[in-house]
Amino acid sequence: MKFRWREWIDQLFPPPFNPLPPGVYHWQSPPDAPQPHRMHLRIEPNGEGILILDASTVLHLNQTATEFAYHRIKGTPIEEVSREISKRYRVSKAQVQADYTAFLERLETLLTTPDLDPEIYLDMERHTPYQEFLSAPLRLDCALTYRTEDESIRHVAPVEHVRRELIYEEWQQCLRKAWEAGIPHVIFTGGEPTLRPDLIDLIAFVESLGMVSGLLTTGLRLVEKEYLNRILASGLDHVMIVLDPMNEISWEAIRDVLAADLALTVHLTITPENKTQVQNLIERLAHMKVTRISLSASHPHFGETLQQARDLVARLGLHLVWDLPVPYSHLNPVSLEINVSPESPPQGAGIVWLYVEPDGDVLPFQGATEILGNLLTDPWEMIWKHAKQR
Numbered sequence: 001m002k003f004r005w006r007e008w009i010d011q012l013f014p015p016p017f018n019p020l021p022p023g024v025y026h027w028q029s030p031p032d033a034p035q036p037h038r039m040h041l042r043i044e045p046n047g048e049g050i051l052i053l054d055a056s057t058v059l060h061l062n063q064t065a066t067e068f069a070y071h072r073i074k075g076t077p078i079e080e081v082s083r084e085i086s087k088r089y090r091v092s093k094a095q096v097q098a099d100y101t102a103f104l105e106r107l108e109t110l111l112t113t114p115d116l117d118p119e120i121y122l123d124m125e126r127h128t129p130y131q132e133f134l135s136a137p138l139r140l141d142c143a144l145t146y147r148t149e150d151e152s153i154r155h156v157a158p159v160e161h162v163r164r165e166l167i168y169e170e171w172q173q174c175l176r177k178a179w180e181a182g183i184p185h186v187i188f189t190g191g192e193p194t195l196r197p198d199l200i201d202l203i204a205f206v207e208s209l210g211m212v213s214g215l216l217t218t219g220l221r222l223v224e225k226e227y228l229n230r231i232l233a234s235g236l237d238h239v240m241i242v243l244d245p246m247n248e249i250s251w252e253a254i255r256d257v258l259a260a261d262l263a264l265t266v267h268l269t270i271t272p273e274n275k276t277q278v279q280n281l282i283e284r285l286a287h288m289k290v291t292r293i294s295l296s297a298s299h300p301h302f303g304e305t306l307q308q309a310r311d312l313v314a315r316l317g318l319h320l321v322w323d324l325p326v327p328y329s330h331l332n333p334v335s336l337e338i339n340v341s342p343e344s345p346p347q348g349a350g351i352v353w354l355y356v357e358p359d360g361d362v363l364p365f366q367g368a369t370e371i372l373g374n375l376l377t378d379p380w381e382m383i384w385k386h387a388k389q390r
Contacts, residue, residue, distance in 0.1 A: 019047020019063055020070055022135060024182055026210075027073040037111050040210050041069050042182050046133050052184045053111055055210045056237040058119045058138070064089070068103040117292075117319075118185070118212055118238045118263060136182040136384065139353040141325045141366065144171070144199065146191040146358055149220060165358040166376060168198040172205055174360060174375040179209045181380045187214040189325055191358070194221040200234045207235030214238045216267075216325060219253030228256060238263035240294065240324055245274050245281050258289060265321050267294040270302045270309065278309050286316045294321040325355070325366050350390055354383075364390060 022045050028038040040052040049066030051059040061069060067088075071081045081100050082093040089096070145165055166174065175186065186206050193199050194217050206213045215231070219241035222228045231239075239257060243266050244250040257264050266285055270278055285293060293313050297306045313320045349355075350364030357363065360376035362383050370390070373383035 019043070019045075020067060025070060025073045027075075035112070038210065039069075039073055040184065041066070041073055042135070042184065043070065044133055044135055050138065050184055052210060052212060053107075055207055055212055055235065057110065057117070058184050058212055059110070060119065064099075065103065068100055069107075071100075072104060072107065114261065118214060134351060137352060137354050137387075138183070139185040139187065140178050140183055140356055141187045141189055141353060142171075142174075142356045143189050143191060143358050143366075144193045144196045144202070147195050148190070148192050149195070149218060162357055162359045162361075165196075166360050168201060170360070170376050171198075171202055174356065175202070175206055175211070176209065177375060177380055179206075179211055181384070183211070185212040185214070187216060187325065189216040192218060194218075194227075200230050203231070203234040203236050212237050214240070214324070216240045216242070218242050218244065218250065219257070220247075220249055222253045223249055223256055225256075228260060232260055232262060236262065238265070240265040240267055240321075242267045242269070243281070243285075245277065254285075254288060254290065263292075264290065265292040265294055265324060266290050267296070267324075268309070270295070270297040270305050272298070275302060275305055278305060279312060282309060282312050282316070282318075286318060290318070292319045292321050294324055323353075325353075350387055354387060362387075 020043050022043050025041045025043070026039070027041075029036050037054055039054075042050040042052075043066055044050070047063040047066060049061040049063075049069060051061055051066075051069045053059065059069075064085075067085060068081075071084075076084075078097060078100060082096045085091075085096040085100070086093045146162060178186065188199060188202065193215060196202075199215075203213050203215070213236055215236055215238075217239065219239075222231070222239075222241070239262055241250070241254055241257065241264065243254070245268075254264070254266060268274075268278070268281060268285075274281065282293065295306060295309050295313070297303065310320060349368075353365075354372070355363045355366045355368070356375055360374045362372045362375050364370060364372065364387065372386040375383065
């Protein structure tokens with residue numbers, strides 16, 4: 001999504017030299033509002049911002065949109081907005097008022113649109129932003145456990161690195177620390193996170209904080225109607241299901257989540273067993289109305305097949321998701337993730353997102369051997385300093 005008004009502003013006038021002060025700002029609709037809403041705005045040092053809508057969608061804003069969002073949260077009268085912005089950008093008050101009104105209308109549309117993409121970039125190409133000047137990561141990938149439903153493949157997870165699993169109250173401390181640091185988005189992964197009996201409570205906790213929450217899972221428990229309903233009621237915003245093409249329960253889980261109208265991404269790992277069926281599998285997903293697909297391969301030799309799969313996703317008009325982690329499971333031997341060298345980590349890893357192991361150790365990315373600190377026991381400032389010094 002793009003605001004065309006910013007294009008001509010950037011062409012005619014340079015951005016202001018003094019952006020708004022960095023910080024986090026909150027707004028919540030009054031208790032008697034017909035539809036309750038809440039917004040959290042994080043302003044970065046360069047003036048760009050991150051706006052969280054109803055703890056369900058992260059909007060990435062350019063500097064002008066950030067200023068508009070700031071005034072919306074502050075409740076600044078439109079006349080004052082017009083006067084202040086017109087001075088900063090040297091445009092007419094009438095133009096600012098028209099642009100601000102358009103921004104508010106777009107924001108209202110987003111607030112009332114169900115099941116949005118968990119991240120939306122306004123006035124930017126979709127790429128990894130902010131890497132040089134982020135005040136905190138945009139996301140934490142939290143591996144709640146390295147246990148799996150099939151214990152025979154437990155060896156694919158780096159369990160030897162983990163001393164223990166944090167208990168619920170300890171995860172609460174970690175997640176609150178992350179939120180207070182300004183991190184807007186958390187994804188629960190593993191292992192298989194649905195094996196944690198407190199998963200639903202943790203999702204509800206991050207919802208209460210105001211964070212956007214996601215889940216990476218094989219999806220096998222989501223075919224249980226009661227469990228899926230509880231997941232939905234907890235406030236979960238999006239889910240990635242790692243497809244097991246040979247397991248009909250995996251396909252059933254995808255159908256159930258689609259019917260529940262929960263934002264869904266399906267991950268497909270190309271393996272020796274399904275290498276010749278990749279086209280049929282992707283076409284079947286498209287026929288089911290899956291719109292977001294993630295891809296990886298179990299071996300570097302499948303690079304050509306992986307590229308063909310990506311091309312097919314594009315031809316079918318599907319969205320290729322590249323920046324979500326892939327859970328440790330028998331569906332993904334994580335050879336690509338675990339064997340990534342520190343010299344060439346995934347784009348955005350270590351700054352845009354960080355990875356937390358079941359014992360609280362923070363890694364730059366999934367499979368990395370470098371420990372930046374422990375989210376439970378170490379100050380966040382120290383962890384973030386280590387991340388930026390890499």
